Amino acid sequence: MKVKVAETAGFCFGVQRAIDKVYELIGKSEKPIFTLGPIIHNEEVVEDLASKGVQVISEKDIDAPSEKLRSGIVVIRSHGVGKPIYDKLKEKGISYVDVTCPFVLKIHRIVEKESLAGNHVIIIGDKDHPEVQGICGWCQGPCTVIRNEEEAEAFVPPADQKICIVSQTTFNYNKFKDLVEILRKKRYDNNVLNILNILNTICNATEERQKEAKNIAGEVDTMLVVGGRHSSNTQKLFEICKKECGNTYYIQTPVDLDSEMFQCSSYVGITAGASTPKKIIEEVQEHVRIKF
Template structure:
């Protein structure tokens, strides 16, 4: 079996920065807190908790005082962060820099008289935080919702950073039908675009694709969608335990791509497990042949 790891697999710059800040908090403070899971990878979050990082919900975090609080990569509202500071906390803000830039853009556009439309998942922490910077923003997630937005003078349309490019433009372009002036800005993270392109390219070349990452990871789920468009056999896994080794054994060329929150050790474990299984299968086949 030939195993090929796609380009751009594993941590993106924003995730790596947030993990580095978490490690700093653990090293320098007796007690430090994270508001919600730092990133969408349960294994890494659990590891950080084992090293001393306490993960609190947003509601619980409002009662934290005089401590070090880590703001997760997906961001939080400015009001919430101000409240934490009022309670005497020191903030380590791990909000992805790409998101910080989007906050600035949408605030400026709203001041200029635009109605800001965000294309994304209403329940995702990234979108919840993004919307909090607006006085009257709109979140949409499909073309039907886009068609129902009518009669606005000026619209400024942005995307969740982990969307597929085609998905974003299919929805955003529908807004042009019923509104006078629509400005569409692609705010999908460049790392996301590169990773999705890598998934597309590799999926065309292999017999099977493995997509690794937290099951709660938006960007990993999008990679699974992209891979499925160009390869008939795609498996979505979170850790090596999810590998369907028996099913994989029939493929000669297997591609692997990992989401932006997937640690290198998980990728390495997946490759190692497949290598060992392939060797074992070969030895068993050889023994059977010699017996004959």
């Protein structure tokens, strides 16, 4: 079986940086360590950290912190959080380490500035994703999250307000362009929508990963997309690959592989989301080569 693994598969810079920091804290700090939400959307990594004493907490835990939490360290993950969370951590006297991805921090600064200037912020992304929720938390005025064409068509902006558009860092680049085009063509009270700024804030690593995945999927007989079920960027990769290769499968570990995936297949492509450890990608690759 011929196998091609995407060079961009696996941890991105932001995720690697966040995980390295948590393991560094485990090694040098005697204080209890907490992550505000799972550090990444990968069960194996989260379970390994749990075995080393790292606990996952939610915003509710900060509202009424235990003594253990007050004496510990909270890690803000790469997805980032809204300004109210930082304010609450300081108010409660809880120590924290911020490993928000620099690309996400850039968006926080943009939306804060634009909203303070009185502009309406549109975020192209998934409103349920923690990164988008964090971005909303830096808007000092009205903001709208748009995920699909229906929501873009239905958007009615407030009168006399300029628009600034940003994107979730892991959003599908082609979908971003399509949604922006819909917004460009919209009219409100017979006037063209007053768009001040369109900022493609999809990170470079995401764009490169999506382009490479699309190219590989167009070459192979079977395409495997490896990542956690709750990983937004992995889901986007699966959508992209599925359009190019009908025989595309979304798996988490080698356990999910079976022979039916490779019937009449001689060339297999593998890519993986930004929260997938290199070890799992290598195991999937080895399993495909040896078993099938």
